[in-house]
């Protein structure tokens with residue numbers, strides 16, 4: 001038996017379900033949400049429209065978008081105990097604080113216990129509005145500032161920057177954040193969405209799935225990579241050091257952060273928009289060196305890229321955040337803010353045609369043996 005069972009470590013290349021939300025063509029380096037190219041969405045759509053598209057399956061009409069947007073804006077409310085919980089763990093990593101706060105919301109808001117499609121949509125919209133509030137409130141509280149009240153006149157992205165910094169962003173800055181959220185909104189059966197589906201498959205509530213997803217996104221092999229890319233860029237310091245840095249990493253068989261992907265064998269299509277964002281923003285702010293360091297790393301990685309090792313979505317995003325003065329440990333929470341609609345729809349899809357997700361591990365431990373009482377060991 002042991003010899004004949006095929007083990008798929010990491011479930012590489014395994015389709016565990018059908019899903020009509022996003023399509024990733026790893027060989028071609030293409031991504032679409034509900035049939036719409038990520039390039040069209042990133043250049044023409046807004047986060048609110050994309051969130052609607054992901055959750056309801058179609059691009060909204062103007063009236064549907066206005067209604068959805070109003071629901072999102074009305075949901076910008078956190079119960080007071082959440083601020084107390086954030087204050088109590090303010091010195092923790094923002095992902096730990098976010099996870100704890102979302103978990104607390106499940107206990108504080110009675111409607112969070114409801115399951116079923118309507119409840120998941122309602123709770124998903126509320127959480128999508130609350131997650132940026134939690135991240136911004138934490139950053140304010142840990143810096144001895146009062147949380148900034150949401151502004152009902154601002155879009156999701158602009159309101160996030162307003163709550164974080166206490167200043168209204170200009171249109172270009174708000175649009176860059178909007179595009180960043182669109183690019184991060186959904187990505188099929190990535191580790192955090194898969195983990196959320198496993199949780200939902202036990203018939204629990206949406207908040208449980210989102211808590212799982214936040215935990216899973218945090219690691220450096222997934223969303224945590226953006227923070228590590230920025231640490232790498234600081235360590236490299238100037239473009240001429242990039243080749244030696246990459247050589248040393250490869251000699252030690254260590255990963256260069258922001259490179260590699262389980263599915264893409266060509267460049268991650270999302271990276272194009274973020275690269276352009278870094279280049280433009282660097283020029284505008286008189287700090288072109290960050291873009292130059294990143295491009296020097298890309299150049300240095302070329303000899304290793306022949307098996308499809310290319311930049312992923314996490315490679316360029318950190319520098320954009322840094323140029324906006326956002327602390328490094330907020331990079332993963334920003335990913336989580338963008339990913340909310342993707343997590344919500346993955347949980348809805350799992351619930352819609354549920355089956356308990358419970359794969360097997362092949363036992364390769366000791367043969368059956370006699371129990372030895374503790375006094376005789």
Ligand SMILES: CC(=O)SCCNC(=O)CCNC(=O)[C@H](O)C(C)(C)COP(=O)(O)OP(=O)(O)OC[C@H]1O[C@@H](n2cnc3c(N)ncnc32)[C@H](O)[C@@H]1OP(=O)(O)O
Nearest residue numbers: 220221222223225254255256257258259260261262312314
């Ligand atoms: C939003 C996201 O989650 S995107 C991913 C973000 N994560 C990162 O950027 C962290 C760095 N990258 C990685 O650790 C990996 O590429 C992962 C975890 C993303 C994907 O891992 P896997 O699909 O398991 O690929 P695997 O690790 O088997 O890599 C295949 C080959 O590419 C190499 N490789 C993969 N990623 C990298 C990297 N970042 N730097 C250098 N080499 C790499 C591996 O060493 C391996 O080479 P080998 O066949 O000679 O042993």
Ligand SMILES: O=C([O-])CC(=O)C(=O)O
Nearest residue numbers: 186187189190191262313
């Ligand atoms: O799909 C993956 O494995 C990781 C990823 O790029 C994402 O979640 O955006």
